């Protein structure tokens with residue numbers, strides 16, 4: 419799993435490839451040029467004589483082609499079937515036809531998956547393209563959006579062509595002869611990138627936008643590096659704070675409760691997982707989270723943020739606010755993003771604390787998060803929290819709490835279940851775990 423993901427998006431010739439490469443070099447990070455992936459599939463399709471408007475055939479090209487993307491001497495080398503095509507994918511015909519690949523939802527989905535797989539194997543990565551901060555790595559640590567006015571970008575492209583071709587660009591370069599034609603071609607690519615329905619070119623809401631029109635490459639790299647360092651410092655102190663907060667919670671729980679933990683080994687050491695628990699008290703997120711070394715993300719109703727101090731406090735320990743009474747797509751996207759990064763999320767699908775200690779049937783909505791986040795699902799039973807802090811009491815009392823992590827359901831199995839099936843299976847599993855736990859502690863089991 420990557421420890422640092424930096425995304426750089428932006429239009430053609432905005433300088434993002436060069437900046438991304440130099441930044442990766444300075445940070446000792448890997449570098450992913452996602453445009454090269456779109457170009458490689460385009461080249462393979464052209465070579466295979468595939469009709470560029472036939473999406474299924476293009477998909478076939480992507481699935482059967484042996485594409486290899488490797489970083490070589492700071493540059494991304496591309497091989498198809500073992501042949502180095504790094505230079506070929508820059509051919510004007512490829513540039514012009516890449517939009518067919520870029521506008522297909524199915525192809526984009528597959529390419530984004532490949533990009534995430536690539537990143538998952540790297541400790542630090544700088545990835546550049548059009549949708550890296552908005553789609554592929556919506557939860558990246560630092561996001562940039564580089565832009566420049568079209569005239570300046572055309573000037574840069576012209577200089578690049580002259581340097582490469584050793585003279586004036588020819589019509590066969592595909593970009594036209596004149597500066598005006600180059601600018602027009604760039605503007606057309608911008609429009610096609612911005613207007614497509616899937617993964618359109620736009621800055622992520624939390625991206626740092628840098629206009630490079632009047633800046634040299636070195637100045638941009640320096641600026642970007644400064645932002646990354648600031649963000650990393652903030653991240654480090656956030657991590658330290660999280661560990662401290664968890665330590666405080668552990669001390670607090672040891673003072674007031676006797677917590678017994680079972681099945682900790684059922685929680686995966688790595689990869690995405692959703693911890694699905696029964697909800698008995700306000701302290702359940704703490705009970706589920708403190709036995710684990712891996713940090714968890716939580717969801718909570720947004721009204722808890724009305725008190726600004728409390729809101730900041732729970733945000734600082736990975737709690738994501740969810741609007742009540744409606745489908746909060748932005749919160750869902752955040753959670754799916756965390757899962758796609760391979761993190762753990764804890765949910766309580768009863769929706770509210772139990773009124774009598776019983777487990778009510780789970781609301782099926784969480785199934786979508788698990789499937790879209792390609793996460794394993796781990797049931798977690800909390801027993802004893804209702805006795806310590808039932809919802810009708812203002813303050814908790816001391817007592818024994820059992821936290822039992824059940825067997826994980828692998829992501830592959832979750833993918834084949836409907837939301838309802840998953841919700842029923844987990845309700846049933848947790849009720850059985852609860853019955854067993856209550857009998858073990860000499861408590862009357864609930865009648866379901």
Ligand code: C5P
Nearest residue numbers: 452453454456516517520547548549611
């Ligand atoms: O960046 P580059 O010019 O190499 O990208 C080639 C094409 O691939 C672009 O015109 C763009 O439409 C597409 N692309 C994309 N999403 C990305 C990267 C590139 O749609 N993440």
